[in-house]
Amino acid sequence: MEHYLEKIKSRGLKLTPLRRAIIQLFIDNNIHMTPEDTWAGLRDQFRQCGLPSIYRNLESMVECGILTRLQFFDRKKHYGLCNSERDHHHHHIVCIKCGKVDVINECAIPHKKKIKGYQVVSHYMQVNGICENCS
Numbered sequence: 001m002e003h004y005l006e007k008i009k010s011r012g013l014k015l016t017p018l019r020r021a022i023i024q025l026f027i028d029n030n031i032h033m034t035p036e037d038t039w040a041g042l043r044d045q046f047r048q049c050g051l052p053s054i055y056r057n058l059e060s061m062v063e064c065g066i067l068t069r070l071q072f073f074d075r076k077k078h079y080g081l082c083n084s085e086r087d088h089h090h091h092h093i094v095c096i097k098c099g100k101v102d103v104i105n106e107c108a109i110p111h112k113k114k115i116k117g118y119q120v121v122s123h124y125m126q127v128n129g130i131c132e133n134c135s
Contacts, residue, residue, distance in 0.1 A: 001027065007064045018046055022057055023066065023081075031099030032070050032080035068092050068101070071126055091124075095131035102131075 004023045008015055025041045026033070033041070039054045058079050061067040070078040070092070080092065080101030091104040104127060113120050 004066045007066050011064050026081040032078045034076045093127040096128050097134040100131050
């Protein structure tokens with residue numbers, strides 16, 4: 001938890017009870033969640049909190065490197081806890097059965113590379129699979 005709280009502080013954001021609770025919810029569940037899932041998990045604890053506040057906080061945590069946005073075919077936004085200890089280029093693998101998210105440190109695409117005449121300036125990669133526990 002402390003690692004994530006330091007990331008919030010280093011970006012000049014306040015350590016609000018809601019932000020702490022969101023991080024704890026992701027740590028406790030260890031799966032990806034939609035904003036609606038997150039809101040449902042915190043609704044009893046934060047009765048005055050609305051879904052727009054959840055969206056804003058989730059996006060702030062993506063910018064801090066605490067959460068990562070994930071892509072699925074349901075067209076909903078999904079977020080997963082980024083458990084990378086360092087701020088470096090990495091990707092994520094998601095279990096399609098239980099929803100667990102892990103870090104992949106290897107990357108096959110160097111930043112300075114050209115692909116088919118395009119200068120690569122950024123990229124996003126998500127790998128989907130089945131984790132060891134679900135196999």
